[in-house]
Amino acid sequence: METIKAQTRWNLNNLLYGFDLEKLSKHINSIKEKLTDLETYSVAKILKENELLTLSKIIKQIESVESFYYCLTTENVEPALLTSINGSISTLKSQVRSILSHLQETLLELTEKEFDEWASGINEKRLVTDVFRGKRIRKEEVNKLSFAGETLSCMQEVYEQIRNNLVVRMNLVDEEIELTFSEANHSAMSHSDSSKRLLIFKELNRSLGKQANEFASIYNQMVGLRLNENRIRNVHYLDESLKWNGISSTTLNVMWDAVDSKSKELSEFLKIKAKEAGKDKLTWHELMSTPEDVSLNFTFSQAIEGIIKSLQTIDSNISEYIKEGITKGWVDAEQRKTKPFGGFCAPFLAEGESRISLSYDNSIDSARRLAHELGHAWHFQQMKVVPSLRFSEETFEMTMAETSSIFFETAFINYVIEDTQDESIKKAILGWKIERSLNYLMSIRGAFLFENAFYECRKNGQLDVWQVEKLSQQSQEKAFGNGLSEYEPYVWIKYGQFYQADVPFYNYPYSFGFLLSIGLLEISKGNEGFCKKFQGFLSETGMLPLEQLIKKHFHLDLTQPEFWQRSILSLIKDINQYKNSGS
Structure with missing residues (x-):
C-alpha cells in the first residue's frame, strides 16, 4: 500500500535564482568580477590567508552554479543559453586555475626562508597544501606538466568529437536507420528485441572498426604523454x-x-x-x-517506501533524510526527452541540499538507480564544507564516491529479494543482482x-x-x-x-x-x-x-x-x- 505521495518534479526555485536566468547571469558576472579583482591583486602582492579564503568561497559558488547548470540541462532551456552558461563556468574555472598558477610561480621564486614565512602566516594549512597539490616542485616541472595537461585535454576533445560524429547505418526491418554512437551503444545493450540488439551491436563494432586506427593513435599519444609526465616526476x-x-x-x-x-x-x-x-x-x-x-514493477512512491524500509534498521536518520528530500522536491523523476540516459545527483554543498534527476519508468532498475542517487545525496549531506583551493571534482575520491551509492542500492535490492514471495521473481531479481x-x-x-x-x-x-x-x-x-x-x-x-x-x-x-x-x-x-x-x-x-x-x-x-x-x-x-x- 502506498503511504507516500511523492511528487515526481523537483523544485529548483529555491536554489540560486531558479529559472530567472538573467539574475543567474548577473550572479556569474559578479563572481567573475571578484576573481578579476583577486587576479589584479595577485600581480602586485602575494596572496595571503584572507585572499585565499575568499578564493575558496568563490570556488564553492562556482560549484553551485555548475550543479545548477546540470539541472538546467534536463529542462526545456534554450540550447544557446546552456552553452553560454557552460562556457562561463569553464571560464571561471580557468580563471581560478590561472590565479593559482600565478601564485605557484610567485612562490617558486621565493627562497626557502621566504616561503616558510609565507606559509607560517596561514592557519588553514590545507590551503598551503592545495597550492602545490601536496609538494613544492620546480618551475620547469610546472611548465612541462601544464603543457602536458593542456595537450591531454585537447586529445580528449578530439576523441569525443570523432566518437560523437560517428554514424551507425543499418537496415532494420526493411528500414534504413542512422544512429549516433550513444544511441547505438544504448540500443545494442537494451533493445527489447534480442535479434535487433545483436544486429545493432555488430554494426556498431563494424563502424568502430573502420575508425579504430584513429582511436588507437589518440590513446597511444595520451598514454605516451602520461608516461613522459611520470618520468619528469619520477613516479609509477x-x-x-x-x-x-x-x-x-x-x-x-x-x-x-x-x-x-x-x-x-x-x-x-x-x-x-x-x-x-x-x-x-x-x-x-x-x-x-x-x-x-x-x-516486478514499482511506482515512484513504492520505490521510495522500499528504499526507506531497506535502510530504516541501519540508520533511521537516513530514512528521515529521504522523506525530507522527497517532500522538499529534491528529486525529478519525470520522463522527458531533454533528459540523458541514466541519472545524476547534483550537490549543492554550501546550501546543504542536492538535486537528483532520473527518468523513472516503474522498473526495478529505475528503483535501484533512485536508491543509488539517494546514496550520493546522503554522502554529500554528511560532507563538511572546509576551506579548499581545489574543486570538489579534484578531491572527491572516486573510491569514496561510489561507496554510499552502492551501499544504498545493495541494501534496497536485498530488501526486495527478501520481501518478494513469488519464488520465480525472487530468483530473477537475484540473478539480475549477481x-x-x-x-x-x-x-x-x-x-x-x-x-x-x-x-x-x-x-x-x-x-x-x-x-x-x-x-x-x-x-x-x-x-x-x-x-x-x-x-x-x-x-x-x-x-x-x-x-x-x-x-x-x-x-x-x-x-x-x-x-x-x-x-x-x-x-x-x-x-x-x-x-x-x-x-x-x-x-x-x-x-x-x-x-x-x-x-x-x-x-x-x-x-x-x-x-x-x-x-x-x-x-x-x-x-x-x-x-x-x-x-
Whole structure:
C-alpha cells in the first residue's frame, strides 16, 4: 500500500535564482568580477590567508552554479543559453586555475626562508597544501606538466568529437536507420528485441572498426604523454591515480588478489547461465544484454517506501533524510526527452541540499538507480564544507564516491529479494543482482587489466590496432576466467573513461567502491554503532585518504585480505542461492 505521495518534479526555485536566468547571469558576472579583482591583486602582492579564503568561497559558488547548470540541462532551456552558461563556468574555472598558477610561480621564486614565512602566516594549512597539490616542485616541472595537461585535454576533445560524429547505418526491418554512437551503444545493450540488439551491436563494432586506427593513435599519444609526465616526476604510472583515490598500491593489489582467488567460484554463475540457455558458454553480449524476466514493477512512491524500509534498521536518520528530500522536491523523476540516459545527483554543498534527476519508468532498475542517487545525496549531506583551493571534482575520491551509492542500492535490492514471495521473481531479481555485481568484478577488472597492460607495453613504443585489441581480449579472458565464448570488441574505444584527460585509471574505483560498500553493509547488520561510524566516515571525505578514514572509523586494515574476502563471499553466497533455488 502506498503511504507516500511523492511528487515526481523537483523544485529548483529555491536554489540560486531558479529559472530567472538573467539574475543567474548577473550572479556569474559578479563572481567573475571578484576573481578579476583577486587576479589584479595577485600581480602586485602575494596572496595571503584572507585572499585565499575568499578564493575558496568563490570556488564553492562556482560549484553551485555548475550543479545548477546540470539541472538546467534536463529542462526545456534554450540550447544557446546552456552553452553560454557552460562556457562561463569553464571560464571561471580557468580563471581560478590561472590565479593559482600565478601564485605557484610567485612562490617558486621565493627562497626557502621566504616561503616558510609565507606559509607560517596561514592557519588553514590545507590551503598551503592545495597550492602545490601536496609538494613544492620546480618551475620547469610546472611548465612541462601544464603543457602536458593542456595537450591531454585537447586529445580528449578530439576523441569525443570523432566518437560523437560517428554514424551507425543499418537496415532494420526493411528500414534504413542512422544512429549516433550513444544511441547505438544504448540500443545494442537494451533493445527489447534480442535479434535487433545483436544486429545493432555488430554494426556498431563494424563502424568502430573502420575508425579504430584513429582511436588507437589518440590513446597511444595520451598514454605516451602520461608516461613522459611520470618520468619528469619520477613516479609509477599508477601513483597519481592511487593518491587521488586515497589508497595504496598494496591495498589495490590485495583487493585484486582476493578477486582472482575466487575466480572459479565467481565464474560458476557464467556456467549456470549458459546451461539455462542450452549452451556450453555464453558470449559477452548475451551475458550483459539478456534482460532477466523481472516482472516486478514499482511506482515512484513504492520505490521510495522500499528504499526507506531497506535502510530504516541501519540508520533511521537516513530514512528521515529521504522523506525530507522527497517532500522538499529534491528529486525529478519525470520522463522527458531533454533528459540523458541514466541519472545524476547534483550537490549543492554550501546550501546543504542536492538535486537528483532520473527518468523513472516503474522498473526495478529505475528503483535501484533512485536508491543509488539517494546514496550520493546522503554522502554529500554528511560532507563538511572546509576551506579548499581545489574543486570538489579534484578531491572527491572516486573510491569514496561510489561507496554510499552502492551501499544504498545493495541494501534496497536485498530488501526486495527478501520481501518478494513469488519464488520465480525472487530468483530473477537475484540473478539480475549477481550480473550487476559481476560487472564490477569482471568487466571492470578486465578494463583495469587492459589499461595496466597497455601502459607497460607503451613504454616500448606505440601499439597498432591489432595489438591493442589483442590486449583487450586477453584482459577480458583473464577477468572472466575464460568463461565466455566471445568477448566485447573495441571496449577500449567504447569506454570514454580511458580518454579522460584528468583521470588516469578510471575503472578500478568502481570495483573498490562495490566491495567496500557490500563489506560495510555486512558490518552494519546488528551493529548499533554503525550509523555513527558511517556518518563520520562520509563526513571527512577528502580530509584524509580513504584508507586512513576506514582505519579511523571502522578499525579496518584494507592492506589485509580478510575484509575483501568477506565481501566477495557475500556475492558467492548469492550465486549458491541462485544455483539451489527452484526455476
